[in-house]
Protein backbone atom coordinates (compact mmCIF):
# COMPACT_ATOMS: atom_id res chain seq x y z
CA UNK A 1 0.00 0.00 0.00
CA UNK A 2 1.35 3.38 -0.90
CA UNK A 3 1.83 5.93 1.79
CA UNK A 4 0.39 9.33 1.02
CA UNK A 5 1.76 12.56 2.38
CA UNK A 6 -0.25 14.32 5.02
CA UNK A 7 -0.81 17.06 2.53
CA UNK A 8 -3.36 19.09 4.48
CA UNK A 9 -0.98 19.29 7.41
CA UNK A 10 2.00 19.93 5.18
CA UNK A 11 0.15 22.74 3.46
CA UNK A 12 -0.77 24.21 6.82
CA UNK A 13 2.80 23.89 8.04
CA UNK A 14 4.08 25.51 4.87
CA UNK A 15 1.81 28.48 5.42
CA UNK A 16 3.13 28.96 8.93
CA UNK A 17 6.75 28.37 8.03
CA UNK A 18 8.50 31.53 6.95
CA UNK A 19 10.53 31.27 3.80
CA UNK A 20 14.24 31.01 4.44
CA UNK A 21 17.25 32.76 2.93
CA UNK A 22 17.97 29.43 1.20
CA UNK A 23 14.50 29.34 -0.39
CA UNK A 24 15.27 32.66 -2.03
CA UNK A 25 18.34 31.19 -3.77
CA UNK A 26 16.99 27.75 -4.64
CA UNK A 27 13.30 28.33 -5.49
CA UNK A 28 12.23 31.93 -5.53
CA UNK A 29 11.08 33.29 -8.91
CA UNK A 30 12.59 36.31 -10.64
CA UNK A 31 11.30 39.86 -10.22
CA UNK A 32 9.07 38.95 -7.29
CA UNK A 33 9.68 40.78 -3.99
CA UNK A 34 10.90 38.44 -1.25
CA UNK A 35 10.09 39.74 2.23
CA UNK A 36 13.31 39.37 4.19
CA UNK A 37 14.96 42.12 6.22
CA UNK A 38 18.59 42.84 5.36
CA UNK A 39 18.84 39.77 3.14
CA UNK A 40 22.16 37.99 3.13
CA UNK A 41 22.77 34.65 1.37
CA UNK A 42 23.38 31.47 3.40
CA UNK A 43 26.89 29.96 3.42
CA UNK A 44 25.52 26.57 2.29
CA UNK A 45 22.44 25.44 0.41
CA UNK A 46 20.91 22.13 -0.56
CA UNK A 47 20.30 22.07 -4.31
CA UNK A 48 19.91 19.58 -7.13
CA UNK A 49 23.18 19.09 -9.01
CA UNK A 50 22.64 18.31 -12.70
CA UNK A 51 26.16 16.90 -13.09
CA UNK A 52 25.95 13.34 -14.39
CA UNK A 53 28.09 12.06 -11.51
CA UNK A 54 25.92 13.78 -8.88
CA UNK A 55 22.40 13.93 -10.37
CA UNK A 56 20.85 14.43 -6.92
CA UNK A 57 20.38 17.00 -4.17
CA UNK A 58 23.82 17.97 -2.88
CA UNK A 59 25.34 20.64 -0.64
CA UNK A 60 26.52 23.76 -2.40
CA UNK A 61 28.85 26.28 -0.77
CA UNK A 62 28.95 30.01 -1.22
CA UNK A 63 32.22 30.55 -3.00
CA UNK A 64 32.41 34.27 -2.44
CA UNK A 65 30.91 36.82 -0.15
CA UNK A 66 27.85 38.60 -1.50
CA UNK A 67 29.61 40.99 -3.83
CA UNK A 68 27.96 44.12 -4.96
CA UNK A 69 28.69 45.65 -8.29
CA UNK A 70 29.36 49.26 -8.97
CA UNK A 71 26.10 49.64 -10.88
CA UNK A 72 24.28 50.22 -7.58
CA UNK A 73 25.13 49.84 -3.89
CA UNK A 74 22.24 47.44 -3.39
CA UNK A 75 23.02 45.14 -6.37
CA UNK A 76 24.60 41.79 -5.45
CA UNK A 77 25.76 38.63 -7.17
CA UNK A 78 26.55 35.38 -5.38
CA UNK A 79 28.22 32.19 -6.60
CA UNK A 80 27.62 28.71 -5.22
CA UNK A 81 29.46 25.53 -6.14
CA UNK A 82 28.45 21.90 -5.64
CA UNK A 83 30.76 20.58 -2.89
CA UNK A 84 30.53 17.02 -4.21
CA UNK A 85 31.70 17.38 -7.81
CA UNK A 86 33.17 20.86 -7.39
CA UNK A 87 32.44 21.56 -11.03
CA UNK A 88 28.89 22.87 -11.19
CA UNK A 89 28.17 26.46 -10.31
CA UNK A 90 25.10 28.54 -9.59
CA UNK A 91 25.04 32.31 -9.92
CA UNK A 92 22.26 34.50 -8.54
CA UNK A 93 21.94 38.26 -9.00
CA UNK A 94 19.65 40.22 -6.72
CA UNK A 95 18.83 43.64 -5.41
CA UNK A 96 17.98 44.59 -1.87
CA UNK A 97 14.90 46.81 -2.06
CA UNK A 98 12.12 48.20 0.13
CA UNK A 99 14.28 50.72 1.99
CA UNK A 100 12.69 51.55 5.33
CA UNK A 101 13.45 53.33 8.56
CA UNK A 102 12.49 52.14 12.02
CA UNK A 103 12.98 53.88 15.34
CA UNK A 104 14.99 51.76 17.78
CA UNK A 105 16.24 52.37 21.32
CA UNK A 106 19.99 53.01 21.15
CA UNK A 107 22.57 54.16 23.69
CA UNK A 108 21.43 57.74 23.26
CA UNK A 109 17.72 56.99 23.31
CA UNK A 110 15.53 56.61 20.23
CA UNK A 111 17.44 56.58 16.97
CA UNK A 112 16.53 55.70 13.38
CA UNK A 113 17.62 52.40 11.89
CA UNK A 114 17.64 52.10 8.10
CA UNK A 115 17.17 48.74 6.45
CA UNK A 116 16.12 46.95 3.26
CA UNK A 117 12.92 44.98 3.86
CA UNK A 118 12.97 42.87 0.66
CA UNK A 119 15.23 41.13 -1.83
CA UNK A 120 14.48 40.93 -5.55
CA UNK A 121 16.05 38.24 -7.67
CA UNK A 122 16.92 39.64 -11.08
CA UNK A 123 18.93 36.81 -12.58
CA UNK A 124 19.88 33.18 -12.05
CA UNK A 125 22.17 30.87 -14.02
CA UNK A 126 21.45 28.07 -14.71
CA UNK A 127 17.78 29.02 -14.85
CA UNK A 128 15.32 27.62 -12.31
CA UNK A 129 14.22 24.17 -13.37
CA UNK A 130 10.97 23.38 -15.18
CA UNK A 131 11.66 19.65 -15.07
CA UNK A 132 8.78 17.37 -14.09
CA UNK A 133 9.07 14.03 -12.36
CA UNK A 134 9.13 11.17 -14.88
CA UNK A 135 5.83 9.79 -13.56
CA UNK A 136 4.05 13.14 -13.75
CA UNK A 137 5.36 13.79 -17.26
CA UNK A 138 4.16 10.37 -18.39
CA UNK A 139 0.73 10.69 -16.78
CA UNK A 140 0.08 14.19 -18.08
CA UNK A 141 1.04 13.15 -21.60
CA UNK A 142 3.28 15.07 -23.98
CA UNK A 143 0.89 17.94 -24.77
CA UNK A 144 -0.20 18.65 -21.19
CA UNK A 145 3.29 18.19 -19.76
CA UNK A 146 4.41 20.87 -22.22
CA UNK A 147 1.62 23.18 -21.03
CA UNK A 148 2.53 22.55 -17.41
CA UNK A 149 6.19 23.31 -18.15
CA UNK A 150 5.07 26.63 -19.63
CA UNK A 151 3.24 27.25 -16.34
CA UNK A 152 6.48 26.60 -14.44
CA UNK A 153 8.48 28.78 -16.84
CA UNK A 154 6.00 31.60 -16.23
CA UNK A 155 6.18 31.05 -12.49
CA UNK A 156 9.97 31.11 -12.51
CA UNK A 157 9.96 34.44 -14.36
CA UNK A 158 7.53 35.90 -11.81
CA UNK A 159 4.51 35.81 -14.17
CA UNK A 160 2.07 34.32 -11.67
CA UNK A 161 -1.06 35.11 -13.67
CA UNK A 162 0.40 33.42 -16.72
CA UNK A 163 1.38 30.37 -14.67
CA UNK A 164 -2.13 29.96 -13.24
CA UNK A 165 -3.69 30.31 -16.70
CA UNK A 166 -1.61 27.40 -18.03
CA UNK A 167 -2.31 25.32 -14.92
CA UNK A 168 -6.04 25.88 -15.37
CA UNK A 169 -5.86 24.72 -18.95
CA UNK A 170 -4.21 21.48 -17.83
CA UNK A 171 -6.79 20.92 -15.08
CA UNK A 172 -9.64 21.82 -17.44
CA UNK A 173 -8.50 19.27 -20.02
CA UNK A 174 -7.84 16.60 -17.40
CA UNK A 175 -10.89 17.06 -15.18
CA UNK A 176 -12.94 14.20 -16.62
CA UNK A 177 -9.94 11.89 -16.54
CA UNK A 178 -9.32 12.72 -12.89
CA UNK A 179 -12.95 12.15 -11.97
CA UNK A 180 -12.69 8.76 -13.67
CA UNK A 181 -9.56 7.91 -11.64
CA UNK A 182 -11.45 8.74 -8.44
CA UNK A 183 -14.44 6.66 -9.60
CA UNK A 184 -12.12 3.70 -10.19
CA UNK A 185 -10.54 4.23 -6.79
CA UNK A 186 -14.05 4.16 -5.30
CA UNK A 187 -14.73 0.92 -7.19
CA UNK A 188 -11.60 -0.68 -5.78
CA UNK A 189 -12.79 0.28 -2.29
CA UNK A 190 -16.19 -1.38 -2.81
CA UNK A 191 -18.03 1.89 -2.45
CA UNK A 192 -21.79 1.81 -3.04
CA UNK A 193 -22.31 1.64 -6.85
CA UNK A 194 -24.86 4.44 -6.56
CA UNK A 195 -22.16 6.75 -5.15
CA UNK A 196 -19.74 5.71 -7.92
CA UNK A 197 -22.45 6.55 -10.43
CA UNK A 198 -22.84 9.97 -8.82
CA UNK A 199 -19.08 10.58 -9.00
CA UNK A 200 -19.05 9.62 -12.69
CA UNK A 201 -22.15 11.68 -13.46
CA UNK A 202 -20.20 14.84 -12.55
CA UNK A 203 -18.30 14.28 -15.83
CA UNK A 204 -21.48 14.61 -17.87
CA UNK A 205 -22.85 17.71 -16.19
CA UNK A 206 -23.28 20.60 -18.57
CA UNK A 207 -21.16 22.95 -16.54
CA UNK A 208 -17.64 24.31 -16.22
CA UNK A 209 -14.72 22.05 -15.34
CA UNK A 210 -14.23 23.60 -11.90
CA UNK A 211 -17.90 23.00 -11.02
CA UNK A 212 -17.52 19.39 -12.21
CA UNK A 213 -14.56 19.00 -9.88
CA UNK A 214 -16.56 20.46 -7.01
CA UNK A 215 -19.54 18.20 -7.74
CA UNK A 216 -17.37 15.08 -7.82
CA UNK A 217 -15.54 16.23 -4.67
CA UNK A 218 -18.83 16.71 -2.85
CA UNK A 219 -20.07 13.16 -3.50
CA UNK A 220 -16.67 11.57 -2.85
CA UNK A 221 -17.10 9.41 0.25
CA UNK A 222 -15.08 10.17 3.38
CA UNK A 223 -13.50 6.72 3.22
CA UNK A 224 -11.67 7.81 0.05
CA UNK A 225 -10.29 10.94 1.65
CA UNK A 226 -6.65 10.06 2.11
CA UNK A 227 -5.00 11.50 5.19
CA UNK A 228 -7.50 14.32 5.32
CA UNK A 229 -7.08 15.21 1.65
CA UNK A 230 -9.92 15.16 -0.82
CA UNK A 231 -7.84 15.45 -4.01
CA UNK A 232 -10.65 16.81 -6.16
CA UNK A 233 -11.52 19.40 -3.56
CA UNK A 234 -7.87 20.39 -3.22
CA UNK A 235 -7.65 20.89 -6.98
CA UNK A 236 -10.94 22.80 -7.03
CA UNK A 237 -9.55 25.10 -4.32
CA UNK A 238 -6.57 25.90 -6.53
CA UNK A 239 -8.44 26.61 -9.74
CA UNK A 240 -11.67 28.24 -8.57
CA UNK A 241 -10.50 31.67 -7.35
CA UNK A 242 -11.19 34.42 -9.89
CA UNK A 243 -7.98 35.53 -11.57
CA UNK A 244 -9.09 39.16 -11.27
CA UNK A 245 -9.00 38.80 -7.46
CA UNK A 246 -5.44 37.48 -7.35
CA UNK A 247 -2.12 39.29 -7.19
CA UNK A 248 0.95 37.99 -9.05
CA UNK A 249 2.35 36.79 -5.71
CA UNK A 250 -0.85 34.90 -4.83
CA UNK A 251 -0.79 33.27 -8.28
CA UNK A 252 2.81 32.15 -7.68
CA UNK A 253 1.68 30.61 -4.38
CA UNK A 254 -1.08 28.76 -6.26
CA UNK A 255 1.44 27.54 -8.84
CA UNK A 256 3.70 26.26 -6.04
CA UNK A 257 0.82 24.52 -4.23
CA UNK A 258 -0.26 22.97 -7.51
CA UNK A 259 3.02 21.07 -7.81
CA UNK A 260 2.25 18.87 -4.80
CA UNK A 261 -1.44 18.50 -5.69
CA UNK A 262 -0.54 17.47 -9.26
CA UNK A 263 1.96 14.90 -7.97
CA UNK A 264 -0.75 13.61 -5.64
CA UNK A 265 -3.66 13.45 -8.06
CA UNK A 266 -1.98 12.67 -11.37
CA UNK A 267 0.71 10.36 -10.05
CA UNK A 268 0.10 8.84 -6.64
CA UNK A 269 -3.68 8.61 -6.81
CA UNK A 270 -3.40 6.79 -10.12
CA UNK A 271 -0.69 4.54 -8.75
CA UNK A 272 -2.90 3.72 -5.75
CA UNK A 273 -5.84 2.94 -8.03
CA UNK A 274 -3.69 0.75 -10.26
CA UNK A 275 -2.16 -1.05 -7.32
CA UNK A 276 -5.57 -1.86 -5.82
CA UNK A 277 -6.92 -2.98 -9.19
CA UNK A 278 -3.91 -5.21 -9.84
CA UNK A 279 -4.28 -6.71 -6.38
CA UNK A 280 -7.99 -7.34 -6.86
CA UNK A 281 -7.29 -8.95 -10.25
CA UNK A 282 -4.67 -11.21 -8.68
CA UNK A 283 -7.05 -12.25 -5.90
CA UNK A 284 -9.74 -13.04 -8.47
CA UNK A 285 -7.25 -15.16 -10.39
CA UNK A 286 -6.37 -17.05 -7.21
CA UNK A 287 -10.05 -17.48 -6.39
CA UNK A 288 -10.61 -18.84 -9.89
CA UNK A 289 -7.90 -21.42 -9.27
CA UNK A 290 -9.37 -22.31 -5.83
CA UNK A 291 -6.32 -20.95 -4.13
CA UNK A 292 -6.40 -21.30 -0.35
CA UNK A 293 -5.32 -17.67 -0.18
CA UNK A 294 -8.61 -16.66 -1.73
CA UNK A 295 -10.61 -18.69 0.79
CA UNK A 296 -9.01 -17.05 3.80
CA UNK A 297 -8.59 -13.45 2.78
CA UNK A 298 -7.02 -11.04 5.21
CA UNK A 299 -9.29 -8.28 6.41
CA UNK A 300 -8.66 -4.80 5.07
CA UNK A 301 -7.64 -6.01 1.61
CA UNK A 302 -9.75 -5.26 -1.42
CA UNK A 303 -10.38 -8.94 -2.16
CA UNK A 304 -14.14 -8.44 -2.12
CA UNK A 305 -13.83 -6.32 -5.17
CA UNK A 306 -15.39 -8.93 -7.37
CA UNK A 307 -17.14 -6.42 -9.59
CA UNK A 308 -15.52 -6.42 -12.99
CA UNK A 309 -13.45 -3.25 -13.12
CA UNK A 310 -14.31 -1.29 -16.20
CA UNK A 311 -11.78 -1.21 -18.95
CA UNK A 312 -10.27 2.19 -18.79
CA UNK A 313 -9.03 4.54 -21.47
CA UNK A 314 -6.52 5.86 -18.94
CA UNK A 315 -3.97 3.11 -19.22
CA UNK A 316 -4.65 2.12 -15.61
Ligand SMILES: [Zn+2]
Pocket residue numbers: 049050051054055058082083084085086087088
Ligand atom coordinates in the same frame (compact mmCIF):
# COMPACT_ATOMS: atom_id res chain seq x y z
ZN1 LIG B 1 27.70 18.14 -8.26
